[in-house]
Amino acid sequence: MVIIGNWKMNKTASETKEFITDFEKLYKTEKSKIGKDVKFAIGAPFVNLFAFQKSSIPACAQNVSEFSAGAYTGDTSISMLQDLGVKYVIVGHSERRQYHYETDEQVNNKAKKIIENGLTPVVCVGETLDEYENGSTKEVVLDQIKASLRDLDLEKIIVAYEPIWAIGTGKVATPEIAEEVCKFIRQNTSRDLVIQYGGSVNPNNIAELSSQPNINGFLVGGASLKANDFLKLLTLGK
């Protein structure tokens, strides 16, 4: 079970510090309630990743450049993240695909770079509301996994299934829908692949979702922004 908070473009440096202080306090008393196989991380904006260095919270980046170094103004390289001790990198989040036109090919290149540098990519896939409603979810997801996961070592990655209609909408996929698509991803990849579900996960629905056999973790946006909610997710995810 791998539970990763995706803060998106939220929290200043001082708010990040505050979260870490609150988390550390609660973590002392709650740690024993967190399952032994539960791993976790927070996906913070680049400028705040350094704040996690001396904390109990492993850091996750929300993106990385597909290039190693050089004249790419505004970008962040994998070696910069590696040097900061970052453990995971989210790639191909639907917001990056939508607002920054990221393609499956770029996602695939980024994931390769991340693996080569010893970090773990969290490759996001998922269908739009239209695609869901016209019944093409599996077709869309299959196309995305085929292209985004091309030639990747599936033991070194995480795939996050995030139906776009469930992201930030409060409209969580039912455990049955989430399980069906995660199972489909497993059937088309590898038995041992770590598959996360994402989209409106919160402390009230995580237990039921995590009892599904093909869901091995979660990518959580809104509910990861408060230390006590995030800790609740960690204690409830089994």
Ligand code: PGA
């Ligand atoms: P949400 O976001 O939990 O706020 O729906 C999930 C995500 O986009 O990763």
